[in-house]
Amino acid sequence: MGERKTIMIVDDEPDVLLSVGQILEANNYRTIKAKDGHECLEKLKEEIPDVLLLDIMMPGLTSKEILNAIEKDSRFAGIKIIFLTAVHMLEAEEEDLLALKQVVDFIGKPFTMRELLDAIEKTD
Amino acid sequence: MKVKAEEEIYSKIIDVIQDIGGIGATIEEISKAVQLGRHTLSKYLNHLRADGRITYKQIGRAKIWSVSKSPLQHIFLLSEEEKTYTEKIFSRILSYMPEGILILDFDYNILFMNRYLTALYGDCIGQKYYHVFFGSAHQRQTLSRIAEVIDGSSEEVESREEDKDGRILDIKARRVENPDGSFSVIAIIHDVTEKVKYEQRIKNLSELHRLLGESVNRSYTIHQLCSTILKNLRDVISFDFGDILIYDPVKDMLFSYAQIGYPVGETSGAEEWKRRIAMEAIHRKEVIFFDFFDSRKGMVELELAQTAFRLAGEYNLQEVYAIPLKTKGELHGALLILTSSGRTISEEDRSLLEGVSEAIAGGIAKIKAEEEWRLKANAIRISTQPIFMTNLEGNQTYVNHAFMEMWGYKAEREVLGRHCSSFWKDEAKAEDVLTTVREKGTWEGDLTALRKDGSEFNARLSASLIIGKKGPFQLVAAVTPHV
Numbered sequence: 001m002g003e004r005k006t007i008m009i010v011d012d013e014p015d016v017l018l019s020v021g022q023i024l025e026a027n028n029y030r031t032i033k034a035k036d037g038h039e040c041l042e043k044l045k046e047e048i049p050d051v052l053l054l055d056i057m058m059p060g061l062t063s064k065e066i067l068n069a070i071e072k073d074s075r076f077a078g079i080k081i082i083f084l085t086a087v088h089m090l091e092a093e094e095e096d097l098l099a100l101k102q103v104v105d106f107i108g109k110p111f112t113m114r115e116l117l118d119a120i121e122k123t124d
Numbered sequence: 125m126k127v128k129a130e131e132e133i134y135s136k137i138i139d140v141i142q143d144i145g146g147i148g149a150t151i152e153e154i155s156k157a158v159q160l161g162r163h164t165l166s167k168y169l170n171h172l173r174a175d176g177r178i179t180y181k182q183i184g185r186a187k188i189w190s191v192s193k194s195p196l197q198h199i200f201l202l203s204e205e206e207k208t209y210t211e212k213i214f215s216r217i218l219s220y221m222p223e224g225i226l227i228l229d230f231d232y233n234i235l236f237m238n239r240y241l242t243a244l245y246g247d248c249i250g251q252k253y254y255h256v257f258f259g260s261a262h263q264r265q266t267l268s269r270i271a272e273v274i275d276g277s278s279e280e281v282e283s284r285e286e287d288k289d290g291r292i293l294d295i296k297a298r299r300v301e302n303p304d305g306s307f308s309v310i311a312i313i314h315d316v317t318e319k320v321k322y323e324q325r326i327k328n329l330s331e332l333h334r335l336l337g338e339s340v341n342r343s344y345t346i347h348q349l350c351s352t353i354l355k356n357l358r359d360v361i362s363f364d365f366g367d368i369l370i371y372d373p374v375k376d377m378l379f380s381y382a383q384i385g386y387p388v389g390e391t392s393g394a395e396e397w398k399r400r401i402a403m404e405a406i407h408r409k410e411v412i413f414f415d416f417f418d419s420r421k422g423m424v425e426l427e428l429a430q431t432a433f434r435l436a437g438e439y440n441l442q443e444v445y446a447i448p449l450k451t452k453g454e455l456h457g458a459l460l461i462l463t464s465s466g467r468t469i470s471e472e473d474r475s476l477l478e479g480v481s482e483a484i485a486g487g488i489a490k491i492k493a494e495e496e497w498r499l500k501a502n503a504i505r506i507s508t509q510p511i512f513m514t515n516l517e518g519n520q521t522y523v524n525h526a527f528m529e530m531w532g533y534k535a536e537r538e539v540l541g542r543h544c545s546s547f548w549k550d551e552a553k554a555e556d557v558l559t560t561v562r563e564k565g566t567w568e569g570d571l572t573a574l575r576k577d578g579s580e581f582n583a584r585l586s587a588s589l590i591i592g593k594k595g596p597f598q599l600v601a602a603v604t605p606h607v
Binding site: 016113114115 | 564566591594596597
C-alpha cells in the first residue's frame with residue numbers, strides 16, 4: 001500500500017474546509033487546511049501537498065496570485081491543482097487560471113463527493 | 125425736516141421730468157419748472173441719478189434727463205466713466221453672477237440680460253422674451269409662466285421650462301415696481317440641462333434595471349426574456365429596430381432570439397448582415413457603432429463597413445449599434461440597436477445601453493442556466509434508473525419517476541418527507557449507509573428494497589454527499605435493481 005496522499009484544501013468557507021477535510025481523512029488522505037491565499041502560501045513553506053484543492057473567489061490574494069507564486073517556486077512543481085469553485089469555468093478561462101499545467105481539474109460547486117474523490121484519484 | 129424738504133424737491137423734479145415727457149428734459153427746462161438754480165439743481169439731479177431714479181442721455185454737450193424706467197437697465201447703459209463707484213461694483217456683480225439675470229418690461233421686451241444669458245442667447249436687448257427664449261413670434265400662456273407675472277395673476281413664479289434649443293431652464297421670476305410706478309419683471313434663470321439629463325439618465329437606468337429584473341423573474345425561456353427586454357428597452361430609449369442574438373460558443377454562431385420594429389415578411393440578406401455585424405462585436409468584445417451620415421464616426425474595416433452600408437440601405441438607417449452581451453468572462457450574445465434616418469441615440473442613452481448590457485447578459489445567463497437545469501432535471505426525471513435525494517437528516521426531498529414505479533407508489537406525497545431508511549428492508553443497515561455517506565462522502569453496495577406492497581427486490585445503491593458553496597447539504601443516490 002502506497003504512502004497516504006496529502007491534500008491541501010484552500011477555501012474561505014469554514015464548513016467546506018471542515019467537512020471536505022473530515023471526509024478526505026475518512027478516505028485515508030492527510031489534509032492541510034488554509035482559509036485564504038496567504039495562509040495557503042505560508043503553509044506551503046512548511047509542507048508540500050500532493051494535491052491542492054483551490055477555491056477561486058476568496059478574500060485576500062487572488063487565485064492568479066497564488067498560481068503565480070506556485071509556478072515561480074520549483075519546489076511546488078509536483079503539486080496537482082484542482083479548482084473547487086462556484087465560479088463558472090469560462091470565467092476561470094478568461095482569468096487565465098487554467099493555463100498552468102499543474103491545473104488538472106475544475107469542479108464546480110455544488111459537486112458530489114464522488115466527483116471529487118474520482119478527481120483526486122486521477123492525479124496519480 | 126431738512127430730509128422731508130429734500131424729498132419734496134426730489135419728487136418735484138421727477139414730476140417735472142415726467143410732465144415734460146417725450147424725449148426728456150434739459151436742465152434749463154427743469155430749472156425753470158422747479159425754480160432752482162442750475163448749480164443746486166445739478167446737485168439734486170446727480171443724487172437722483174445715483175439712486176437710479178432718473179437717467180440722462182448725452183446729446184452733444186447737453187444732457188437730456190428722463191425718469192429711469194428700469195434702474196438696472198440704466199446702470200448697464202452707462203459707460204464705465206459715467207458710472208458711480210457703487211454702480212460699477214453692482215454692475216460687475218450682476219454681470220458675473222453664476223446664474224442668469226433677466227429683466228423684462230411688461231411688453232416682454234428684454235431690458236437687461238447678464239453675461240450668463242448673453243453667452244447662451246447672444247445680445248438680445250430690446251427683443252421679445254418669447255422670441256429669444258422660445259423662438260415664438262407671439263406670446264402664448266403655455267410658453268412660460270412669466271406671463272402670469274405680467275398679467276398680474278401671480279406676484280412670483282417658479283418654473284422649469286425648455287427653450288427653443290432644448291435647454292432646460294429653472295426660472296424664478298417676480299414683479300418689481302420701478303420708481304415711476306411702472307413694473308418690470310426680474311427673473312433668475314439657471315440652465316439645468318446637464319443636471320436634468322443626468323437625473324433622467326439615473327432614472328432611466330434604474331427603470332431599465334427594474335424592468336430587467338422583472339423580465340428575468342417572469343421569463344421562463346430565453347425567447348420570452350429577450351422579447352421582453354427589447355420591448356422594455358424601446359419604452360425607455362427611443363429606437364426603431366432592435367435584435368437580441370444569442371451566441372453559441374461551440375459552433376461560434378449567433379441565433380436570432382428576438383426582434384422589434386422590423387417590417388413583416390423581409391426576405392433580403394438583412395438577417396445575415398445583422399449577424400455579421402453582431403458577430404464582429406462578439407469577437408472584438410466591444411461595441412461597434414456606425415453613423416451613416418457622419419463617416420468620421422464608427423470607422424471600421426472596409427468589409428464590415430460594406431455590410432453595414434447594405435443594412436443601412438435596406439432599412440434607411442442613420443445609426444447601428446452592436447453591443448456584446450457579456451458577463452465577466454462569458455459571451456452570451458449581442459444587442460443590435462438601429463435608428464432610422466434622421467434619428468440618433470444620444471450619448472447618454474448610448475452609455476445607458478452599454479451600462480445595462482451586462483445586466484441583460486446576466487439575465488440571459490440566468491435563464492440559460494435554468495433551462496440547462498430543467499433539461500438535466502428532465503433527464504433525471506425520465507431516466508429508467510431510480511434516483512432519489514435526501515436532506516442531511518435522511519428525509520426524501522426528490523424521487524424520479526423510475527423510483528416511484530419501482531417502489532410501487534403513485535403520488536409523490538407518499539414518498540417525499542419520509543425517512544429514506546423506510547424504503548429498505550433492513551432499516552438499521554440503511555441508517556448505517558446514511559452515516560457512512562455523511563462521514564466518508566460516498567457509499568456503494570447492495571441492499572434489499574421494500575416496496576409499498578411489502579414485496580422486496582435486491583438492488584445496488586450508489587450514494588454521494590453533495591457539497592455546496594456553504595458545505596454539505598444533500599445526498600443523492602442512484603439505484604440499480606438486480607435482474
